[in-house]
Amino acid sequence: MDGILTWMRDSALAVMIVNNIWVFPTLETLHFIGLILLMGSLLVIDLRFMGFAPRIPLHAVLGFLPLSLLGFAINLTTGILFLFSDPYHYYDNLSFRLKMLTVLLAGLNAVWFKLSLHLETPAFESSGNPPMRVRFIAGLSLLLWTSVIVFGRMIPYLK
Amino acid sequence: MLEWLENTAVARMVQESMWGYPIVLSSHAVGMAILVGLALMINFRVLGLASKVPLTALKTMFRIAWVGLVINVVSGTMLFVANADAFFESTPFWLKISLLVIAVTLLMMLSRRIPDADESAQDYVPTPQVRWIAFLSSLAFFGVIVFGRLIAYWDWKDF
Numbered sequence: 001m002d003g004i005l006t007w008m009r010d011s012a013l014a015v016m017i018v019n020n021i022w023v024f025p026t027l028e029t030l031h032f033i034g035l036i037l038l039m040g041s042l043l044v045i046d047l048r049f050m051g052f053a054p055r056i057p058l059h060a061v062l063g064f065l066p067l068s069l070l071g072f073a074i075n076l077t078t079g080i081l082f083l084f085s086d087p088y089h090y091y092d093n094l095s096f097r098l099k100m101l102t103v104l105l106a107g108l109n110a111v112w113f114k115l116s117l118h119l120e121t122p123a124f125e126s127s128g129n130p131p132m133r134v135r136f137i138a139g140l141s142l143l144l145w146t147s148v149i150v151f152g153r154m155i156p157y158l159k
Numbered sequence: 160m161l162e163w164l165e166n167t168a169v170a171r172m173v174q175e176s177m178w179g180y181p182i183v184l185s186s187h188a189v190g191m192a193i194l195v196g197l198a199l200m201i202n203f204r205v206l207g208l209a210s211k212v213p214l215t216a217l218k219t220m221f222r223i224a225w226v227g228l229v230i231n232v233v234s235g236t237m238l239f240v241a242n243a244d245a246f247f248e249s250t251p252f253w254l255k256i257s258l259l260v261i262a263v264t265l266l267m268m269l270s271r272r273i274p275d276a277d278e279s280a281q282d283y284v285p286t287p288q289v290r291w292i293a294f295l296s297s298l299a300f301f302g303v304i305v306f307g308r309l310i311a312y313w314d315w316k317d318f
Contacts, residue, residue, distance in 0.1 A: 029308045032191070036304070040196020044220060055216035055276050063209030064200060149192060150185045157181040 001091070008087040017085040024085065031078040038071030039145055049113075049130050049138035058130065095158040099151035106144040113137045161243040173241035180241070187234040193227025195300050198266050205269070205285045205293035215276040215283050221266075228263065251313045255306035262299035265292050 008014060017023050041064040047053065048061040083090050090096045116134050130138070151158075164170060173179045197220050203209070204217055239246050246252045269292050274283055285293070 025308055025312050029305055032304050032308065033301070035188075036192055036196045036199060039192035040198075040200045043193065043196055043223065044200050044217070047220070047223065053216055053219040055219075056212050060209065060211035060213075063211055067200070067203070067208075146189055146192075149188050153185040153188045154181055157178075 005087040005091055008084050011084060013081070014084045014087075017081060027078045027081055031075055031082070034071045034074030034078065035149060036071070037067045038075065039149070041065065041067040041071065042141060042145055046138040046142045050135050051130065054129070090155075093155055093159055095151050095154040098158075099148055099155070102144055102147045102151060106141065106148060109137060109140050109144060113141065161247055164240045164243040167240060169237055170240040170243070173237050183234050183237045183241075187231055187238065190227045190230030190234060191304075194224050194231060195227075195304065197221075197224040197227065198262070198300055199297055201266075201269070202293035202297045205273075205290055213276070213283070214273055214285065218270065218273050218276060221270045224266070246310070249310050249313065251306040251309040255303055255310065258299045258302040258306065262296050262303055265296035265299060268292050269296060 017027070044064050045061050045068070048056050048058065113134070116137060165174075173183055201217060201220060201224070204212055204214060269289065272289050272292070273285075
């Protein structure tokens with residue numbers, strides 16, 4: 001692990017990020033915009049699958065999913081660049097580790113959501129009312145992503 | 160006045176308790192995700208994204224967006240009083256607040272122009288004026304995020 005961290009810290013990319021004063025604030029702003037796209041689209045989708053706004057057809061609400069993927073892609077990219085700028089700081093940080101663990105759990109939860117949709121779609125597509133298991137997964141998704149935001153904001157404080 | 164604000168019980172709590180500041184900061188990030196996230200989703204829908212979602216049904220999401228606004232007015236006021244003189248002298252802070260007032264006003268205008276969900280309004284199509292409101296509100300929220308982040312970099316003293 002030490003080899004990778006040292007390579008990241010000494011890379012040309014890290015030097016570029018650290019030596020240009022405007023790069024870091026720009027990356028932070030983009031990371032916030034990615035967060036807003038990811039969380040905003042998931043709020044609409046997950047709240048609908050929890051039973052809120054029942055007039056929105058379930059298949060239609062998935063039209064917001066491309067924005068979740070775009071937000072995640074922006075944050076994965078900017079997040080990796082943050083990591084390059086100060087690899088040892090992040091690697092040793094408790095809050096950063098908890099954040100990465102929570103991102104992983106949220107990813108697994110998304111897979112569970114996808115599998116449940118395939119299994120149960122015909123059953124609830126007509127009634128417009130998602131079964132209990134799907135409601136639970138949707139609520140868990142919002143809880144996990146909210147925790148990701150909180151752990152991210154805690155990185156400078158919870159070390 | 161600013162000095163008095165910084166000595167109030169709320170300000171002292173945010174300044175001095177170990178977790179006060181990070182907790183308020185995290186709430187501000189979560190409130191941002193709720194308010195700006197849902198505002199952008201509604202605006203993007205008005206501009207043509209996820210067009211299978213009936214706008215009148217999506218209108219319910221405004222209620223959640225206003226919850227995000229309340230969270231951020233409360234947490235934002237707490238962050239302000241904890242460091243009132245620095246915020247008061249910060250240019251990006253006042254730009255952020257001005258753009259926030261514009262963005263929220265435009266969002267309220269939008270919510271009044273979208274009809275409530277009933278059978279007759281099912282195929283509501285936004286007028287060009289409503290599209291402009293959605294576009295300008297998105298732009299203003301984008302500015303709120305950019306200037307909010309810049310507060311920490313632009314002439315910021317010992318922070």
